[in-house]
Amino acid sequence: MTMKHASGSNPMPNHDSRPDDCALCQEEGGELLWRDAFCRVVLVDDADYPGFCRVILNAHHSEMTDLPLAARHCLMATVYAVEQVLRDHLQPAKINLASFGNVVPHLHWHVIPRYADDRHFPNPVWGSAMRDQHAATRPALQRDVLKAALTQALAQGILDARRQCPVP
Numbered sequence: 001m002t003m004k005h006a007s008g009s010n011p012m013p014n015h016d017s018r019p020d021d022c023a024l025c026q027e028e029g030g031e032l033l034w035r036d037a038f039c040r041v042v043l044v045d046d047a048d049y050p051g052f053c054r055v056i057l058n059a060h061h062s063e064m065t066d067l068p069l070a071a072r073h074c075l076m077a078t079v080y081a082v083e084q085v086l087r088d089h090l091q092p093a094k095i096n097l098a099s100f101g102n103v104v105p106h107l108h109w110h111v112i113p114r115y116a117d118d119r120h121f122p123n124p125v126w127g128s129a130m131r132d133q134h135a136a137t138r139p140a141l142q143r144d145v146l147k148a149a150l151t152q153a154l155a156q157g158i159l160d161a162r163r164q165c166p167v168p
């Protein structure tokens with residue numbers, strides 16, 4: 001097993017490396033909602049945060065600046081598409097976008113619908129809990145509806161930036 005350290009000066013870094021110890025190279029990383037050759041969108045199994053999605057680059061790279069500019073734009077365009085679908089369908093008070101990769105250094109963005117009565121609000125979902133559980137006033141997540149909306153938003157290329165995503 002070799003860990004790849006892509007050079008920032010390499011316009012198209014090698015994508016052959018799939019480290020054995022990288023969870024996002026070995027598994028989907030959640031319930032698959034959508035994928036293409038470039039990236040995938042998964043639903044995170046978290047009862048406190050229905051609709052919590054991750055946008056995961058398929059290739060193993062750890063930093064946004066490891067990617068060519070077009071690929072960075074493409075990944076973010078996917079994040080924005082997911083954000084819009086979650087806003088349209090779940091009407092959250094706020095969307096949180098986050099990218100850490102401290103534990104799994106494989107590029108992925110968290111897209112998290114937040115509500116004023118959710119478990120951690122106004123803290124990050126990884127911060128200190130503010131209440132035992134959310135008030136459960138929201139309707140149950142309709143996974144099939146979410147999946148169909150994401151498929152429509154992403155596959156039909158409503159965002160020009162997503163039409164030609166270079167596979168890094």
Ligand SMILES: [Zn+2]
Nearest residue numbers: 022025060106
């Ligand atoms: Zn990986």
